[in-house]
Amino acid sequence: MTATNTHHQASTPQHPEKVNVRVLRQDGPGQPTYWERHQVEYEENMNVISVLQRIAAQAATVEGNKVTPVAWDCGCLEEVCGSCTMVVNGKVRQSCTALVDRLLEDNSAEIELRPMTKFPVIRDLIVDRTRLFQGLERVKAWVPVDGYSDMGPGPRQSRKQQEQSYPLSQCMSCGCCLDACPQYQKIELHRRPGETEEQFEDRKREAYGSQFMGAAPISQAVLFNSHPTGNSLAEERVEALIAPGGVQACGNAQNCVAVCPKEIPLTTSIGRAGRAATVHSLKKMFDS
Amino acid sequence: MSTQRVVVVGGGLAGLAATMKLCELGIPVDLISLTPVKRSHSVCAQGGINSCNEQTRQLGDSEWHHLDDTVYGGDFLQHQPPVKEMAYWAPKVIELMDRLGVTFNRTEEGFLDRRRFGGTLFKRTAFAGATTGQQLLYALDEQVRRWESEGMVRKFEFWDFLGPMQDESGRCVGVVAQDMVSMEMRSFPADATIVATGGNGLIYGRSTMSVFCNGGAASRCFQAGAKLGNPEFIQVHPTAIPGADKLRLMSESARGEGGRVWVPRTPQDPRPVKSIPEADRYYFLEERYPEYGNLVPRDIATREIFNICVNEGLSVEAGRMCVYLDLTHIERSELDRKLGGILEIYEKFQGVDPRDVPMKIFPAVHYSMGGLWAGYTKNSDGGLLAGDPGNQMTNIQGLYALGECDYQYHGANRLGANSLLSCIFSGLFVAPGIQNYIKNQSKAAAELAPAVFEGALAKQQERHAALLSNAGGENPYLLHQELGDVMTRAATVVRVNSQLDDAYSRVSDLHERAMACSLTDSGSWTNQNVIFTKALQDMFPIAKSILKGARLRDECRGAHFKPEFSMPSLTEEEPQARRQEAERWCDRFEENNKKFLKSTIATYDGADPKITYEDVDTGSIAPRPRLYGLVGAETIEQVWKERASAPKNVDKNT
Numbered sequence: 001m002t003a004t005n006t007h008h009q010a011s012t013p014q015h016p017e018k019v020n021v022r023v024l025r026q027d028g029p030g031q032p033t034y035w036e037r038h039q040v041e042y043e044e045n046m047n048v049i050s051v052l053q054r055i056a057a058q059a060a061t062v063e064g065n066k067v068t069p070v071a072w073d074c075g076c077l078e079e080v081c082g083s084c085t086m087v088v089n090g091k092v093r094q095s096c097t098a099l100v101d102r103l104l105e106d107n108s109a110e111i112e113l114r115p116m117t118k119f120p121v122i123r124d125l126i127v128d129r130t131r132l133f134q135g136l137e138r139v140k141a142w143v144p145v146d147g148y149s150d151m152g153p154g155p156r157q158s159r160k161q162q163e164q165s166y167p168l169s170q171c172m173s174c175g176c177c178l179d180a181c182p183q184y185q186k187i188e189l190h191r192r193p194g195e196t197e198e199q200f201e202d203r204k205r206e207a208y209g210s211q212f213m214g215a216a217p218i219s220q221a222v223l224f225n226s227h228p229t230g231n232s233l234a235e236e237r238v239e240a241l242i243a244p245g246g247v248q249a250c251g252n253a254q255n256c257v258a259v260c261p262k263e264i265p266l267t268t269s270i271g272r273a274g275r276a277a278t279v280h281s282l283k284k285m286f287d288s
Numbered sequence: 289m290s291t292q293r294v295v296v297v298g299g300g301l302a303g304l305a306a307t308m309k310l311c312e313l314g315i316p317v318d319l320i321s322l323t324p325v326k327r328s329h330s331v332c333a334q335g336g337i338n339s340c341n342e343q344t345r346q347l348g349d350s351e352w353h354h355l356d357d358t359v360y361g362g363d364f365l366q367h368q369p370p371v372k373e374m375a376y377w378a379p380k381v382i383e384l385m386d387r388l389g390v391t392f393n394r395t396e397e398g399f400l401d402r403r404r405f406g407g408t409l410f411k412r413t414a415f416a417g418a419t420t421g422q423q424l425l426y427a428l429d430e431q432v433r434r435w436e437s438e439g440m441v442r443k444f445e446f447w448d449f450l451g452p453m454q455d456e457s458g459r460c461v462g463v464v465a466q467d468m469v470s471m472e473m474r475s476f477p478a479d480a481t482i483v484a485t486g487g488n489g490l491i492y493g494r495s496t497m498s499v500f501c502n503g504g505a506a507s508r509c510f511q512a513g514a515k516l517g518n519p520e521f522i523q524v525h526p527t528a529i530p531g532a533d534k535l536r537l538m539s540e541s542a543r544g545e546g547g548r549v550w551v552p553r554t555p556q557d558p559r560p561v562k563s564i565p566e567a568d569r570y571y572f573l574e575e576r577y578p579e580y581g582n583l584v585p586r587d588i589a590t591r592e593i594f595n596i597c598v599n600e601g602l603s604v605e606a607g608r609m610c611v612y613l614d615l616t617h618i619e620r621s622e623l624d625r626k627l628g629g630i631l632e633i634y635e636k637f638q639g640v641d642p643r644d645v646p647m648k649i650f651p652a653v654h655y656s657m658g659g660l661w662a663g664y665t666k667n668s669d670g671g672l673l674a675g676d677p678g679n680q681m682t683n684i685q686g687l688y689a690l691g692e693c694d695y696q697y698h699g700a701n702r703l704g705a706n707s708l709l710s711c712i713f714s715g716l717f718v719a720p721g722i723q724n725y726i727k728n729q730s731k732a733a734a735e736l737a738p739a740v741f742e743g744a745l746a747k748q749q750e751r752h753a754a755l756l757s758n759a760g761g762e763n764p765y766l767l768h769q770e771l772g773d774v775m776t777r778a779a780t781v782v783r784v785n786s787q788l789d790d791a792y793s794r795v796s797d798l799h800e801r802a803m804a805c806s807l808t809d810s811g812s813w814t815n816q817n818v819i820f821t822k823a824l825q826d827m828f829p830i831a832k833s834i835l836k837g838a839r840l841r842d843e844c845r846g847a848h849f850k851p852e853f854s855m856p857s858l859t860e861e862e863p864q865a866r867r868q869e870a871e872r873w874c875d876r877f878e879e880n881n882k883k884f885l886k887s888t889i890a891t892y893d894g895a896d897p898k899i900t901y902e903d904v905d906t907g908s909i910a911p912r913p914r915l916y917g918l919v920g921a922e923t924i925e926q927v928w929k930e931r932a933s934a935p936k937n938v939d940k941n942t
Contacts, residue, residue, distance in 0.1 A: 028813050043532055047637075050533035056817075057765035059808035068809035071816050076498040077534045078633055080422055081327040096533075097636045122469055123814040133324065137437050142430035143389040148312055148716060154386035159394040163625075166416065169391045169423055170629070173326055227389050 015042050016108065019100060020062070021051055023070050024114035026121045030190055033121075037062045038070075048088055048095035048103075048113065049074055052125075072125040079261060082172035085179070086125050087114045092179040094261050116179045120188040131187065131208040132175050135217030138209060139240045143230040155228040168223040168269065170262045171216055177256035177266055178214040183249050187211060212249040215256035219269035225276070238280040247273045292726045292733070293318060295463050295478035297449045297505055299325025301421070301708060302691025303484035304428035305715025306722075311435040313723050318476055319432070320444045320465050322500045326429045329486055329498040330711065333421025334539035334630050336403060336413035337385070337708040339378030343402060344410040351376045354412065356909055358706060361407040361585050362657075362699020363846040364885060364911040365518065365904060370664050370679075370696045372908055373671040374713045381712050382414050388427040391416050393626065403544045403626070405704035407585040413705045418541055418629035424708055444476075448819055450751075451508040452481060452687055453744040458513070460687035461733040461740060464748045468819055471812050473748055475741040477733040479726040483509055483682075484690040484715070487656035491827045491834070492780070493772015495653035496528055496537040506660050506693045507826035510833075514682045516890040516897075517695030518658035519830065520837030523702050523847045524780050525654030526589035527613050529637060535652035536637060538613060539630050540704040542647075543582040545623075548614045549573050549593070550646075551602040561612065561646055572596055576917050587701045587847050588916050590651045594781045597650070604648055614646035653780060655707065657698040657847065658837070660689035661889060664696070670908045672717070677725035680718045688722065690714045695887070700846025755818055760804025764821040767802050771795065771824075775831060779838050783850045788839040795835060796896075799828040833890040833897040840899055843884045855880075855913075858920025870923040874931060877913050885911060 021038045039062040040054040056069035075081035077096045084095045089103055089112050103111050119127035178184045187207050191200045221237045224230035241247045247270060256266045294310055296303045299321040307317045319325065340354045354375040359368060386392060386400065392414050393401040402411040416423035435441045446468045453462045453475060462478040488503025489495030510516055527543070529536040543549070550571045552564055573592060574581045584592075596602045597609040604610050615623060615631075620643050623631060634642045661683060665676035672679055680688045680696075690711070697710040778784075778791035802825050809817040844854045855877060860866040886901035912928055915921035 027811075045532050045637075047531075047533060053533060053765070057763065066808065068811065069817055071814050074499060075323055075327050076329060076332045077531075078332055078536050079636060080331050080419070080629075080633075081323075081329070081498065083323060083327050099637070099639070126814060129324075133326070133433075136430075137433055140434075140437075142434045143387070143427075144434070145387050145431075148309055148384060148431075150380040150383065151387065153383045153400075154389070156398040157394060158398050159396060162391055162394045166391045169416070169426065170419060172331070172422070173324075224389070229387065230389055 020110040022112045025124050046100040048098040071123040082174035085174045092176045118179045118186045129175050134208050135213040139217045139221040139237050140233050141220040176259045180255040180259040182253050183212050183251045184214045211245045215266040218273045219266050222269040222272050242277045247277050292479040294480045295476050296482045298484035300328035300330040301711035302715040304432050305712045308431040309716050309719035311440040317441050320447045324445045330425040331422040334418045335541035336415035336420045336705045338412045338705040339382045349410045357408045358703050359909050361703040362701050365699035367905040368908045369666040377713050390423045390427045405544050406583045407703045418627045449505045450748045452512050455740050459685040464744050469814050475745045479733045480686050480722045482688045485693045487692040489653050491831050492653040492775045494535050502823040503830045504823040504826045507830050510892050514684050515661035517661040517887050519833040521657040521847050523655035524590045524651045526651050527649040528652035538649050545626050551611050556606050610648040610650045612646035613649045655702050659693045659695045662689045662694040675720040677721045679721045756810045759806050762801045762805045764805045764824045768824050783838050792835045795831050829892050837888045843880050857918050870927045874927050
């Protein structure tokens with residue numbers, strides 16, 4: 001309740017009056033990047049989102065120059081929707097849970113915000129994560145049910161099975177694991193003169209589809225392969241996992257699991273996917 | 289006839305459920321959303337989804353009881369046929385979601401586990417940890433992705449719905465939308481359109497809702513002639529974590545799993561919280577409502593917490609209002625298994641582990657029970673006629689409203705764990721009706737004269753261009769903060785007529801100022817400034833409807849509470865006098881129902897919303913007083929039962 005809880009106590013001595021923020025800006029795809037410095041009033045319990053909200057409202061740099069508001073992506077502000085991923089003080093994370101007090105403990109001079117590094121920048125802190133969702137399509141991350149009529153309950157599952165699947169089903173497609181992965185390379189394409197929008201989309205799709213898919217889709221493949229009905233597509237998923245850009249492209253750097261905000265056991269998933277791929281390849285070798 | 293398509297605006301539970309069902313019926317869908325649909329705010333629903341089930345059945349539960357709890361919990365303000373249909377479908381909805389792979393919690397034996405939620409005495413709620421909304425949304429998102437891969441769905445994510453397109457008869461024949469990246473505007477011809485864009489919490493500045501829940505889409509339909517139903521009914525959730533940028537939900541499941549709400553009996557007791565002995569703790573919900581305890585319906589819990597802080601001065605902190613929500617008596621492993629997701633949120637944002645220290649929480653704006661008016665067609669059993677095109681259709685032909693952005697199902701107060709159900713149910717149920725609606729159209733929308741679409745597009749282009757060149761000097765972000773402040777003070781937990789009048793004039797003033805915003809970004813690439821300003825301007829017709837609806841409703845019903853018109857407890861001690869007092873209480877209750885047991889209907893002509901009233905279908909369950917916590921409730925109930933069973937043709941006044 002805004003009316004009753006907007007209670008800003010005077011900043012205690014250990015807090016600065018102002019918070020300095022440095023933002024890496026880019027006006028559009030293919031445009032040059034530039035740093036811009038902003039300053040906002042310190043408030044208790046601030047997070048990076050509230051800092052960006054203040055920056056949008058004042059729309060002027062620390063030097064007093066009028067600028068357009070910084071563009072960023074956010075949604076629920078509860079670390080569930082996966083929208084607000086960016087690189088905060090050098091670490092890829094959700095900006096809603098990036099609390100200003102903590103950031104200032106690490107570096108009291110300044111907070112540094114930049115967009116994710118492995119996705120094409122649309123503007124400022126907003127990136128295009130289409131490729132991530134396409135990864136889910138590559139591994140057919142769904143349960144192929146017959147239809148949506150009333151057919152009774154799903155297959156009975158043990159509590160143990162549920163407890164194994166549940167952490168994987170919490171993946172919010174934020175992209176942290178991909179951004180931190182040395183094997184996941186940025187693909188940035190630009191529309192060619194005379195190319196239609198559809199042709200451009202097709203070209204992007206093809207480029208995305210042949211490169212490393214990264215931890216998130218691999219983990220989803222494992223999730224659906226372990227579901228009693230989802231498992232009927234297991235073979236097709238394994239085919240996708242052994243195709244170019246599949247699980248064998250993983251270099252086992254383990255960065256993914258270190259940055260996952262939901263602590264999903266991604267390397268365990270990759271291990272399981274790798275074993276399934278090996279078994280599948282051997283089987284194919286002997287069958288042929 | 290060329291292929292008929294449906295446009296679905298909004299990709300939360302309702303929009304996605306409708307999309308996949310339409311695809312199954314062979315109807316292609318254009319799906320338009322402000323955000324990638326997997327990020328829709330349904331992901332944040334935490335606690336669970338209701339249905340009568342095998343366990344509760346054996347304790348005397350039935351679909352009828354689920355219907356009754358919903359209707360009683362909602363203070364009889366909902367049309368009962370849709371609610372009845374929903375309650376009877378609920379077990380099927382949960383089974384379908386189970387088949388789609390939702391990782392519902394399991395019992396030792398492998399059945400779906402259930403928990404209790406407010407407003408019911410049965411353990412009816414299926415859940416997937418404390419992230420049920422996320423799991424349900426993902427299952428539907430996966431199905432829609434499957435259809436997308438087969439070419440049945442075209443997704444337009446990061447697109448803003450600007451308004452419906454209507455032909456000369458007023459029928460909706462598609463939408464105009466804008467790419468939020470390239471700022472390109474485009475018309476989307478459609479044979480039917482679904483708007484499923486969620487609640488309007490952003491009108492209150494800060495709420496538990498996401499930044500997408502700004503009410504803009506519903507308002508654009510409202511301004512195009514669609515009616516609103518019950519706009520004044522805004523649910524304030526009893527337990528949320530106050531924050532500077534938003535208020536974060538702390539799910540009712542925390543109480544469903546045994547969480548206890550209390551304050552120290554001594555104001556701002558200085559002792560460490562864990563060391564305060566039981567005798568010095570005031571478990572006010574348990575004391576005042578022994579039967580339901582911490583699981584009284586949300587409107588009751590909200591008012592009690594508000595009251596304990598505001599009127600009784602027992603807030604846990606001196607400078608800020610909050611009470612304890614305590615889980616520390618429950619085993620850690622149990623908490624992690626059933627509530628992990630929400631406890632992590634508290635820990636991450638507050639820096640305190642709620643497994644060790646009681647959480648500090650306070651009520652927050654949470655759910656819009658009102659929204660776009662939607663119709664229904666009743667069947668002979670008092671439920672809905674399956675496949676009828678009128679189900680969920682707004683008063684604009686061909687324009688449908690679903691989920692939180694429609695006004696059905698919840699009445700004056702939403703029962704916990706019913707919203708996920710209402711969204712998925714209405715999404716699935718509406719599809720065959722839409723199929724029949726578009727079958728009956730003589731001409732596909734794509735074959736209509738281009739002028740119909742060009743006119744609608746031009747209108748939006750004009751609005752956009754005018755905004756970019758506007759030099760009125762007002763800052764949209766600051767105006768939004770002011771709007772939120774006014775709305776939160778006047779139209780949340782307690783409502784007072786003089787304050788509502790004052791708020792209305794202040795909001796009207798802000799409305800005028802919002803039409804004179806200057807943009808700091810007049811560019812044509814990913815201009816969030818202009819998109820926000822449009823949404824802000826469109827908040828006002830809804831905000832005014834909320835205030836006016838609340839001003840005119842001189843009673844207390846569910847989430848709408850006006851102390852001036854509350855129905856008091858009984859004061860007489862002597863049995864005869866007490867009984868007579870109860871008779872008078874019931875007379876007054878009946879009188880009040882004649883006036884206000886009605887849906888509020890708002891229409892908009894560009895200036896001020898007009899309010900009229902429509903009767904509510906109470907065909908299945910006769911209205912009765914909602915008596916939580918009232919002194920003398922037993923006597924009132926007794927009198928009421930006698931009246932209800934008396935022959936109807938005897939009029940006591942003649």
